[in-house]
Amino acid sequence: MTTTTTPLAAEAPEGIGILLPAPADLFWGAVCFVILFGVLWKLVLPKAQKALADRTDAIEGGIERAEAMQAEAQSVLAEYKEQLAEARHEAARLRQEAQEQGAALIAEMRAEGQRQREEIIAAGHAQIEADRKQASLTLRQDVGRLATDLAGRLVGESLEDHARQSRVIDRFLDALEDRAEEGAAR
Amino acid sequence: MEHTLNALALTQTPLAAGGDGEFHTPSISEFFPDAVLFEGTVFELNRIRIALVLVTLVIAALFAIAMRNPQRVPRGGQNVAETAIDFVRNSIALETLGRVKGTRYLPYLVTLFFFVLGANILAIVPGVNIAASSTIGLPFLLAMITWAIYHVDGVREHGLFGYIKVQTVVPGVPKALAPVVILLEALQALIIRPFSLMLRLLANMMAGHILLVLFFSGASYLLLHGGGLLPVAGAGSAVMGLAFTGFELFVAALQAYIFTLLTAMYINMAISHEH
Numbered sequence: 001m002t003t004t005t006t007p008l009a010a011e012a013p014e015g016i017g018i019l020l021p022a023p024a025d026l027f028w029g030a031v032c033f034v035i036l037f038g039v040l041w042k043l044v045l046p047k048a049q050k051a052l053a054d055r056t057d058a059i060e061g062g063i064e065r066a067e068a069m070q071a072e073a074q075s076v077l078a079e080y081k082e083q084l085a086e087a088r089h090e091a092a093r094l095r096q097e098a099q100e101q102g103a104a105l106i107a108e109m110r111a112e113g114q115r116q117r118e119e120i121i122a123a124g125h126a127q128i129e130a131d132r133k134q135a136s137l138t139l140r141q142d143v144g145r146l147a148t149d150l151a152g153r154l155v156g157e158s159l160e161d162h163a164r165q166s167r168v169i170d171r172f173l174d175a176l177e178d179r180a181e182e183g184a185a186r
Numbered sequence: 187m188e189h190t191l192n193a194l195a196l197t198q199t200p201l202a203a204g205g206d207g208e209f210h211t212p213s214i215s216e217f218f219p220d221a222v223l224f225e226g227t228v229f230e231l232n233r234i235r236i237a238l239v240l241v242t243l244v245i246a247a248l249f250a251i252a253m254r255n256p257q258r259v260p261r262g263g264q265n266v267a268e269t270a271i272d273f274v275r276n277s278i279a280l281e282t283l284g285r286v287k288g289t290r291y292l293p294y295l296v297t298l299f300f301f302v303l304g305a306n307i308l309a310i311v312p313g314v315n316i317a318a319s320s321t322i323g324l325p326f327l328l329a330m331i332t333w334a335i336y337h338v339d340g341v342r343e344h345g346l347f348g349y350i351k352v353q354t355v356v357p358g359v360p361k362a363l364a365p366v367v368i369l370l371e372a373l374q375a376l377i378i379r380p381f382s383l384m385l386r387l388l389a390n391m392m393a394g395h396i397l398l399v400l401f402f403s404g405a406s407y408l409l410l411h412g413g414g415l416l417p418v419a420g421a422g423s424a425v426m427g428l429a430f431t432g433f434e435l436f437v438a439a440l441q442a443y444i445f446t447l448l449t450a451m452y453i454n455m456a457i458s459h460e461h
Contacts, residue, residue, distance in 0.1 A: 018214060018322060024230040025323020032242035033327070036301050039246040041293035044253045048271050051256035051264075058258055 144169035209407045212399035217321050217392065237311070238318035241304040249300075274299045274446065282450035291453060294335065298328060299446040302387065306438030309395055310431050317438070320391035322384070329384035332449040337375075340456030353456065379452055383445060390441050394434045401427030 013020065148165050223231040252263035260268050274296045279288035305324055309317035318324050340349040354371040355364075401423050408420025 013214075013218070018217070021323040021326040022230075022321070023228045024224075024232075024235065025321055026327055027228050028231070028235040028238060029318075029324045029327045032238055033297070033301055033331070036242050036246050037293065037297040039250055040297050040300070044249040044267070045271070045293055045296065047253045047256050048268055051253075051258070051260070051268070054256075054258050 140169070140173060143173070147172060209403070212396050212403065216395065216399060217316065219316075233314070234308075234316055234318050234321065237308050237314040237316075238305060238324070241308055241311075241318070242301070245300050245304045270300070271296055278443070278447050278450050282447065283454050287454070287457065288450075291335075291450065294331075295446050295450055298332075298449060299442050302328065302445050303439060303442035306387075306391055306441055307435070309391060309398070309438060310434050315398070316395050317391040319387050319441075320395050322388055325384040325387040328387075328445070329380040332383060332452060333380040335449075336453045336456035339453065343457040343459075349456070352458075375456075379448075383448055387441050387445055390437055394430070394437055397430050398427060398434060401430060 144165070147169060151168070217234075219233045221230045221232050222236065223229075248263070249267055252267035256264055256268075275288070275292055278299070279292050279295050282288070283291060302319060305318035307317075308314045309320065337349075340352065343349070344352050350372075353375040354368045356367055356371060359367045405420045405424035405427060408416045408423060412420055
């Protein structure tokens with residue numbers, strides 16, 4: 001181990017001397033510190049701060065916009081669903097109504113048909129009745145005349161007496177009707 | 187072999203300077219290069235001080251250029267600059283001091299972090315190879331600025347007596363011990379904190395530099411002048427030197443972070459109202 005000391009630089013401190021700051025180190029250190037501090041404090045950091053605030057604004061604004069849009073979309077969806085439900089309801093109501101109307105129409109038509117049928121039947125009946133009455137009347141007159149003629153020829157006497165003639169005819173017809181009723185009952 | 191053993195005794199000075207075939211042990215004179223300009227005045231410039239001025243200008247210019255026209259969506263340099271500032275803001279300033287105070291002290295903390303980082307990085311910048319923070323001047327200066335800031339703002343916040351009470355009185359201390367504790371706390375606030383701040387940075391950067399010089403000068407000597415198997419050891423020494431160059435980068439960043447973080451904590455202790 002050698003103890004020879006030959007320092008390279010004459011001003012190199014020894015021992016505790018290395019803990020004593022050199023004035024030039026302090027000076028240049030301070031100059032550099034002030035330069036850097038000035039640039040960062042006055043130039044860089046305000047811009048960084050502004051950029052950050054700007055970005056926060058943009059992001060928060062974006063989020064707000066997105067939220068508003070989502071709310072709008074949801075309200076539109078709700079509205080649409082409501083409208084859809086309404087439309088379905090309306091459609092169901094219309095269908096129901098149509099069915100009811102159809103049923104009513106059918107019932108009405110059926111009633112009309114029934115009524116017409118009954119009318120026709122009634123008319124038929126009336127016609128038949130009238131025909132029957134007509135026939136009966138004609139028959140009565142003809143049968144009466146024929147019978148009196150026949151009877152006159154048979155008995156040789158003219159049944160000129162009108163009353164008597166009528167009586168004879170009526171009796172004859174009543175007998176005919178009785179026979180007809182007996183036939184119907186049988 | 188005697189020379190290599192010699193290298194381990196860091197305070198020993200070399201046998202001879204620069205002569206071929208002689209081993210040049212790293213010595214304390216490493217940290218005091220010859221003056222280049224203004225020798226003997228307070229403006230004296232040497233290699234280290236010139237490098238400090240240059241690295242300061244580079245950092246200032248990089249930040250100024252990166253943030254000259256900040257965009258809402260950061261790209262390239264702006265992205266890097268903002269990430270760097272955000273690191274100091276979030277993990278040092280806001281974390282330690284809270285939102286309001288953290289923002290108030292941000293300019294100082296950002297400057298401190300990047301200034302110390304720049305000065306430390308010089309340790310592995312080719313052609314400079316020595317940190318500006320490995321001489322006492324810069325650590326002393328920055329520790330004193332921190333020291334002045336926390337005392338001044340502490341007094342401003344609490345008033346003189348209030349501040350002395352905040353810094354010295356620890357609640358819940360037995361009455362008998364109170365004088366001792368008050369003395370210790372006062373010693374801490376006045377001397378120990380700035381001194382430890384200064385020494386931690388200085389010693390780390392100094393030791394890093396000596397290690398690098400040792401490995402590389404050892405490698406050079408053993409490879410060029412070693413006989414037998416010694417060049418193999420020289421290659422090993424070079425590899426170690428490279429590894430420690432990487433480690434030095436890590437130490438440079440770590441020490442900048444620690445210096446800034448402790449500054450923020452000391453300021454917080456001085457101006458905080460909760461105890």
